[in-house]
Amino acid sequence: MKFWRKLCFWFRRRRFDEELAEEMRFHRQLRARRLVSDGMEPGLAEREAARQFGDDLRHREASGDIWIARWLQDGLQDLRFTARTMSKRPAFAIVAIATLGLGIGGTTAVYSAVHAVLLAPLPYRDAGRVIVIWDRHRRDRESQTVATFDDYEAYRQNSKLLDRVTAAALVHPIVGYKGVRRQYQEGMLSPWAFDLLGTPPLFGRTQFLAGSDCSVIVSHRFWTSTLGADYGAIGQTLDLDGEVCTVQAVMPKEFRFYPVRADMWRFIHPSGGKRPRYAAIFARLRPGVTLQQAKAELQAIHAGLHANDDHGRDRTAEADDAQRELTYVVSSTLRPTLIAMFWAVASLLFVACLNVAGMSMARIVERHREFVVRAALGCGRGRLVRQAFAEGAFLCMSGLVLGVLLAAGAVQLIGRKSLTEFPDGVSLSVNAAVLSFAMIAGAVAALLTALAPALFAIRTEICFPSGIAGHGLGGSTRNLRTSQIMIGGQIAACLVVLAGAALLVDSVFHLETDALGFSTRNVAATGLDLSHYRDPARRNARHLELVEKLRALPGVSTAAIASSFPPSREAGDSVLERRGRAMGTPAYDVLDTTVGAGYFELLLTPLLKGRLFDARDQLSGKPVAIVNLALAQEYFPGEDPLGQEVRVVSLSGPSPWLTIAGVVGDWKHMEWDARWLVSPMVFRPLAQDPSADGAIAVRTLGNPAGLARAISAQIRSAESSMPSEPVETLDSRLEKMRAYPRFRAFIVSFFALATLLIAAVGLHGTLAEFVSRRVPEFGLRRAIGARTAHLFWLVIRQGGLPVVGGIAAGAVAAPALARIVRSLLVGFRLWNPTSLVWPVVLLVTVAAIAIAFPARRAANVDPMAALREE
Amino acid sequence: MREEIPYGLLDLLILRTLARAKQMHGFEIAEEIRALSEDVLHVEEGSLYPALQRLLVNGSVSSEWGRTEENHRARYYRLTASGRRHLERELARYKRVSAAVGGVLEPA
Numbered sequence: 001m002k003f004w005r006k007l008c009f010w011f012r013r014r015r016f017d018e019e020l021a022e023e024m025r026f027h028r029q030l031r032a033r034r035l036v037s038d039g040m041e042p043g044l045a046e047r048e049a050a051r052q053f054g055d056d057l058r059h060r061e062a063s064g065d066i067w068i069a070r071w072l073q074d075g076l077q078d079l080r081f082t083a084r085t086m087s088k089r090p091a092f093a094i095v096a097i098a099t100l101g102l103g104i105g106g107t108t109a110v111y112s113a114v115h116a117v118l119l120a121p122l123p124y125r126d127a128g129r130v131i132v133i134w135d136r137h138r139r140d141r142e143s144q145t146v147a148t149f150d151d152y153e154a155y156r157q158n159s160k161l162l163d164r165v166t167a168a169a170l171v172h173p174i175v176g177y178k179g180v181r182r183q184y185q186e187g188m189l190s191p192w193a194f195d196l197l198g199t200p201p202l203f204g205r206t207q208f209l210a211g212s213d214c215s216v217i218v219s220h221r222f223w224t225s226t227l228g229a230d231y232g233a234i235g236q237t238l239d240l241d242g243e244v245c246t247v248q249a250v251m252p253k254e255f256r257f258y259p260v261r262a263d264m265w266r267f268i269h270p271s272g273g274k275r276p277r278y279a280a281i282f283a284r285l286r287p288g289v290t291l292q293q294a295k296a297e298l299q300a301i302h303a304g305l306h307a308n309d310d311h312g313r314d315r316t317a318e319a320d321d322a323q324r325e326l327t328y329v330v331s332s333t334l335r336p337t338l339i340a341m342f343w344a345v346a347s348l349l350f351v352a353c354l355n356v357a358g359m360s361m362a363r364i365v366e367r368h369r370e371f372v373v374r375a376a377l378g379c380g381r382g383r384l385v386r387q388a389f390a391e392g393a394f395l396c397m398s399g400l401v402l403g404v405l406l407a408a409g410a411v412q413l414i415g416r417k418s419l420t421e422f423p424d425g426v427s428l429s430v431n432a433a434v435l436s437f438a439m440i441a442g443a444v445a446a447l448l449t450a451l452a453p454a455l456f457a458i459r460t461e462i463c464f465p466s467g468i469a470g471h472g473l474g475g476s477t478r479n480l481r482t483s484q485i486m487i488g489g490q491i492a493a494c495l496v497v498l499a500g501a502a503l504l505v506d507s508v509f510h511l512e513t514d515a516l517g518f519s520t521r522n523v524a525a526t527g528l529d530l531s532h533y534r535d536p537a538r539r540n541a542r543h544l545e546l547v548e549k550l551r552a553l554p555g556v557s558t559a560a561i562a563s564s565f566p567p568s569r570e571a572g573d574s575v576l577e578r579r580g581r582a583m584g585t586p587a588y589d590v591l592d593t594t595v596g597a598g599y600f601e602l603l604l605t606p607l608l609k610g611r612l613f614d615a616r617d618q619l620s621g622k623p624v625a626i627v628n629l630a631l632a633q634e635y636f637p638g639e640d641p642l643g644q645e646v647r648v649v650s651l652s653g654p655s656p657w658l659t660i661a662g663v664v665g666d667w668k669h670m671e672w673d674a675r676w677l678v679s680p681m682v683f684r685p686l687a688q689d690p691s692a693d694g695a696i697a698v699r700t701l702g703n704p705a706g707l708a709r710a711i712s713a714q715i716r717s718a719e720s721s722m723p724s725e726p727v728e729t730l731d732s733r734l735e736k737m738r739a740y741p742r743f744r745a746f747i748v749s750f751f752a753l754a755t756l757l758i759a760a761v762g763l764h765g766t767l768a769e770f771v772s773r774r775v776p777e778f779g780l781r782r783a784i785g786a787r788t789a790h791l792f793w794l795v796i797r798q799g800g801l802p803v804v805g806g807i808a809a810g811a812v813a814a815p816a817l818a819r820i821v822r823s824l825l826v827g828f829r830l831w832n833p834t835s836l837v838w839p840v841v842l843l844v845t846v847a848a849i850a851i852a853f854p855a856r857r858a859a860n861v862d863p864m865a866a867l868r869e870e
Numbered sequence: 871m872r873e874e875i876p877y878g879l880l881d882l883l884i885l886r887t888l889a890r891a892k893q894m895h896g897f898e899i900a901e902e903i904r905a906l907s908e909d910v911l912h913v914e915e916g917s918l919y920p921a922l923q924r925l926l927v928n929g930s931v932s933s934e935w936g937r938t939e940e941n942h943r944a945r946y947y948r949l950t951a952s953g954r955r956h957l958e959r960e961l962a963r964y965k966r967v968s969a970a971v972g973g974v975l976e977p978a
Contacts, residue, residue, distance in 0.1 A: 005927060019935075020919065023896060023945045027915060030897040059916050066923035 009067045016067075020060050028053050074383070078390035086394065092363060093395070096356045099758055100399025100445055103352030105406030106345035106751060108438040112411050112428050114338050115437070118327050123254045125198025126284075130322040131162075131291060132258075133281035133298060138316050146278040147317070154305045155281060155317075156190075161294045162283040164196040167268065169276030170259040174529060176239035177226055182724055183527060184222070184263040186240070188276050191267045196284055197257065204234045204249025208267045214240065215248035215266070222263040223250045240266075253427075256326065258282070282322060295319045337744040340500060344751040347497040349441060351490045351755045353448035355762035356395060358486045360453045362769045364388070371457060384457040392450025400442035404430065407438065452482055483766045484802040490759040491806025491843065492813060494752075498839030499814045501752035504745035506835060507674055511738050514676045517628075517667040518566050518603040520730035524704035524711060525565045525697035527725035536619055539690040542719070543596055549718050550698050555707055559698040561596035561686060566603070567734050568669040572679055576635060579645035579657055590631065591669065591681045592648045592655075594692035599683075600664060602699050610642045610662030617661075617685040624685060625658035630666045631680035648682050658684065674741040697730070704729050756843065760850040767799045767854040778858050779866020792859035799851035807840060873910050880913065880921050882964060885930060885949065885957040893936070893948040896922065922947060930956045 009016060028049050035045035053059075064073070086093040121127040133155065135147040149167065156165040169188045174181055191208030194217075200206075206217055216238065218227065227233045227247070236247045245266070257265075258280050268275060285294055298317040306312025327335075364371070371384060411428045430438075528546075533539040543561050550559035572591030600612055608629060617624050625646065632641040641660045648655045664683070668676035686693060696715070700707055708727040716722055771778075778791055814836065875883065887902050888894060894902065900913040925931045930953030936946045949957070 001929065002927060005929070019945065022943070024915065024919070026895070026942065026944055027897045027900075034901075053915050059919055062916065063919045063923045066920050066927060 006067055013064070013067075017060060017064065020063055021056070024053070024056055024059060074386070075390065078387055079394055081387070082391045082394040086391075089363075092359060093398075095761075096359055096395050097398045097402060099352045099356055100396055100449070101402030101406060102754065102758075103345070103349035104396075104399050104403030104438060104441050104445060105410070106403075106754075107342075107349045107441050108403055108407035108430070108434060109410035109414075110338065110341045110345045111437045111441075112407065112430055112434045113414070114342055115431075115433055116428050117338060118335065120433070122256060122323055122326060123199050123252070124322075127323055128321070129285045130196065131283055131285060131294060131319050132322045132325045133165075133283065134318045134320070135302075135315055136318040137314060146280050149275055149277055149279055151302065151305065151317075152279050152281050154301055155283070155298060158301045158304075159283070159294075159297060161286055161289040161297050163286050164192050165281060165283040166190040166193045166196050167276070167279035167281055168193065168258040169268075169279040170262075171276065173240045175226075175263075180724060181239075181721075183529065185259055185261050186216070187257065187259050187262040187265040188268050188274075188279075189265050191270055193257075193265070193267070193282075196282060199251070199255050201249035202252040203231070204247070206249050206251075208270075209248065214243050214245035216240070216245045216264045217249040217251060217266075218247055218264045219251055219262060220253040220255065226263075238264075258326065260326065291319060291321065337740060340504065340744055341747050341751070344497050344500060344748045344755075347493045348751050348755045348758070349445060350448070351493050351759050351762075353445045354486045354490045354493075355758050357392075357449045357452045358483055358762050358766050360388075360391060360395075360449060361456060361483060361486075362766065364453045364456055365773075381458055385454045388454040388457045389446070389450045391453065392446040396442045396446035396449060399445065400438060403442070404435070404438050407434070452486065456482075480770065480798070483770075484798070484805075487759075487763050487766060487799075487802040488806040488809060490762055491803050491847070492810035494755050494759045495807055495810030495836075495839055495843055496814045496817060497748075497752040497755050498842060499810075499835050501745070501749045502838050503835040504741070504748050508738070508741050508745045510676065511670075511674065511741055514668065516567065516676060517665050517678075518605050520567065520734050522700045522702070522704055523565070523602065523697055523730045524700065524708060524727050525695050525730060526711065526715070526727040528561065528693050528696045528715075529722060530693055530719070531691075532721065533690075536690045539693070540619070540687055543686065543690060543693065546696065546715065546718055547596070547598065549714055550696070550711065553698070553707070553710055553714055555700050555702060556698045556711075557701055558598055558602050559696065560598040560602045561693050561696045562599050563594040563686075563692045563694045565695050565697050565730060566667060566669070567730065567737060568679070569737060571669060571671065571677070572681070574648045574650040574682075576631070576680070576682065577647050577649060577654070578635060579647070589680060590648060591679045592650060592684070593681065594684045594686050594689050596686035596693070602697060605667070606665045608663045608665060610660070612662055613683075613685040613687070617687055619688060619690075621688070623656045623658045623688055624661040626662040626664055626683040627660055628664050628666050628679075628681040628683075630678045631682065632663050634680055646682070648684075655684070658682070670737050756846055760846045763799060763803070763847060764850040764853060767795060767851060768857075770798060771795060771854045771858045774858075775861055775866050778861040779863045782861060783863040783867065788859045791861070792855050795855035795858045796851055799847070799855070803844070803847040803851075807843060811836060811840075873912075875911050875913065875917075879964075880917060881925060881930075882957070882960050883911070883913075884918075884921060884925065885953060885960065888931060888947060888949045889954065889957055893934075893946040895938070895944040895946050899947070925953065928956075929953070 028046075031052065032042075032045045032049035035048055036042050040048065061070075122130075124130055133147065135145050135151065146169075149169075152165070152167045155162070159165060167188075167190050171186050171188055172183050173186050175184045194201075194206035201217065202220065202223075204217070209215060218233070223229060223233060227236070230236075233247050233250060238245050238247065283294075285291065295317070298319055302315075302317040303312060306315075375381070375384065408430045411430055414428060530539055530542055533542055547559045547561060550556055568591065571589055573588045574590045574592045575588055576590045595613070597613065600607065610626070613624070613626065627641060627646075635641070635646070636644060641663060644660050645657045646660065647657050666678045667681060669679045671677045684692075698704070698707075698711060704711075704727075711727050712724065716724070778786075781791065815833075883903050884899055887899055887906075891898075891902075896915075896918060900915075900918055903911055903913050922931070922933075925947075926933060929950060931947045932950050933945050933947050935943060938944050
């Protein structure tokens with residue numbers, strides 16, 4: 001109501017002022033009349049009434065201020081004035097708004113992804129109080145692993161500071177539904193898991209139902225893809241590894257929990273039943289308890305439990321915020337992508353602001369005369385500064401509107417084309433948080449844009465400005481200096497972004513061209529499950545039959561079974577022990593793979609020394625291993641690895657002692673920061689451990705994609721109980737692994753080039769302004785004998801100086817920034833001295849072009865024309 | 871003897887004055903307050919008009935252009951229903967406070 005009255009006032013304010021004036025005039029008249037009736041002379045009475053009444057204008061303003069605060073009225077007036085002056089020079093306004101819009105839009109779009117993936121709280125009740133508990137090596141903070149189930153029981157029974165301690169273990173059941181069998185990811189949870197999280201299901205019940213034998217809670221993805229988004233899904237039955245389970249609930253789309261890509265969850269029955277050996281542990285901090293206190297308590301429980309064993313000596317408990325941990329797990333590749341992108345767009349916005357500030361400066365210098373006249377007429381400094389800020393605010397508000405529209409468009413595009421794989425349940429939107437971010441970005445942009453012009457306005461002197469007499473003869477060196485500093489800042493920011501982009505492009509180049517040590521061409525692989533063969537000898541026989549059947553397929557040249565096929569996304573996490581050698585600090589980096597006959601031939605990996613696995617390596621034979629060159633060099637420097645005995649210690653325990661029979665060439669795996677890295681590897685014969693089979697692959701003569709159906713059918717005809725895993729070519733796996741780095745290199749390069757373009761346009765604009773203001777001076781110089789080259793170099797110097805300075809500043813800032821980023825994100829490399837070479841070359845070339853045009857114009861000034869202009 | 875009107879009381883005086891009449895213009899309000907206070911309280915124009923705007927903004931009074939007895943155009947103010955409630959509240963509060971102040975200054 002009040003607001004409404006004020007709004008009405010705003011639209012009627014001119015009439016309001018007139019009416020108030022009339023009202024006060026009448027008041028004065030009546031007062032004068034009373035003075036007359038009191039016996040005063042009429043003329044005198046009128047003057048006395050006016051004197052008593054006081055300043056009419058001030059009273060009116062004071063009355064107006066009641067309706068709308070003065071600063072708001074002035075601000076709105078400033079904005080109106082700005083809009084009017086802008087509409088006179090639409091080209092400037094359009095370029096400035098487009099530049100800012102691009103900057104704000106890019107930053108907002110990337111922030112919307114950063115927010116959705118990394119910052120938005122997980123959909124739990126009071127998510128900040130949910131913690132995750134790991135087991136880690138005492139000395140190595142990064143070596144977090146899941147804890148044993150016994151540890152979980154100890155924490156659950158003994159912790160006083162934690163509530164609802166919950167285990168979550170990852171299992172891979174084969175799920176049969178309507179005759180289709182496939183392997184899925186399932187989380188096994190403590191019965192109170194959903195009480196801990198407090199996330200209500202989409203429908204169904206998430207409580208543990210004591211009566212039922214097996215019931216599962218399915219993810220939204222599983223519900224939509226496998227169950228056909230059927231609202232009658234509750235009560236339907238699935239076959240989980242031969243056990244009949246009922247669907248109990250469907251979780252909402254945004255629900256995320258451990259395991260990150262889980263398709264369904266099942267409760268660990270409190271009394272008996274299957275228990276996992278290892279589990280990630282979650283819990284809720286009791287009210288008033290801090291994470292540090294909880295960690296101390298957990299470590300004490302851990303120490304008490306393992307007081308007398310090796311585990312207790314080496315390892316301890318670790319607890320962390322579930323939000324940080326789960327988003328980290330979700331986005332080990334997405335996270336650096338987002339951060340790199342955000343960093344690039346923030347620089348773009350910075351450059352855009354400086355650029356618009358430069359343009360505004362040039363305009364304000366042009367309007368120097370107007371400023372001086374306004375100051376002379378009594379306009380306060382504060383008001384002039386406010387005018388500068390009003391212009392900045394006008395441009396940034398328009399830029400903000402444009403930017404938000406651009407961001408909304410970009411978000412739509414990213415969502416539709418799914419250029420990147422976002423984790424389940426994460427959807428991008430321009431929501432309230434993103435909008436507030438955009439507004440903050442806009443406000444910062446307004447400040448940055450208006451700062452230099454405002455400083456200029458403060459220095460407005462009430463004097464006879466040189467501008468009134470004509471064009472200043474180099475009178476504004478201070479302004480030139482300001483412009484140069486701003487150009488230097490743009491060039492520096494530009495170099496930093498270009499350096500980052502160059503590094504990413506370089507890494508993509510390596511990803512595409514590096515030799516990996518194995519050949520993925522014409523190889524297709526699929527999952528294998530023969531777990532129902534309990535007898536190792538029978539399983540071995542089955543392996544041989546399967547490989548024979550596939551080899552018999554037309555177009556197939558060879559086939560092999562192994563625990564896995566490359567390319568691998570992860571480094572190994574096992575430890576290698578040499579017989580008879582004490583272990584130093586264990587390095588969890590050995591990749592342990594079990595391979596069947598024909599494996600190395602299939603992948604075209606060369607044997608360097610010794611022999612490959614053959615008929616000697618049977619179940620009853622001596623356990624053997626093949627290692628790769630990297631492992632041989634790391635663990636047997638200067639020794640012959642052949643015949644040495646080693647064993648592999650993984651989470652599930654040590655392997656038997658293995659005699660090294662051969663050395664093969666190195667392989668690379670992809671590190672999580674998108675680099676190929678050589679992994680130390682141990683290969684074991686499948687014949688000695690047939691239960692390790694996990695995948696089967698074939699090498700075909702032509703494109704394997706066309707054979708996928710035949711391969712699938714052949715496997716199923718041999719083994720009807722086999723789940724229908726998709727047949728994938730190794731090339732397509734490689735392609736998927738390269739997609740992310742390529743995407744982020746593309747985006748960052750795009751922003752870097754946009755930044756370069758904006759900076760170049762700014763440089764050119766400032767110099768062109770500089771030259772056109774000094775055309776008379778140049779004409780004069782030429783008239784008295786200055787040479788063309790001299791004028792040309794004068795402009796080159798003015799433009800080149802900030803470019804050189806900016807490059808120097810950028811070269812100093814880039815490694816410093818990279819160091820900060822690396823301290824925040826372990827192992828995230830953004831810096832490499834050689835990555836500066838190309839950016840500097842590119843920057844110098846573009847800057848040279850931007851400078852050359854105004855320099856040419858200065859050099860070609862016609863003295864007569866210039867003097868006539870004067 | 872002329873006295874400044876204590877801060878915050880002017881709104882109350884204006885409301886009370888308007889409550890007694892059907893409608894009044896600015897000069898009449900000032901005169902009425904001066905007359906009733908036996909020439910002690912003078913309402914300055916510099917505070918009268920802002921005070922009237924304040925009352926208009928919060929809806930305690932409404933204004934309308936009318937004609938005086940001499941047929942001169944003048945803006946007349948009148949109390950609204952919510953202004954009347956506001957006045958009662960303020961009056962009660964004022965009485966409570968002034969009784970309390972009196973009690974402190976001259977204990978019985």
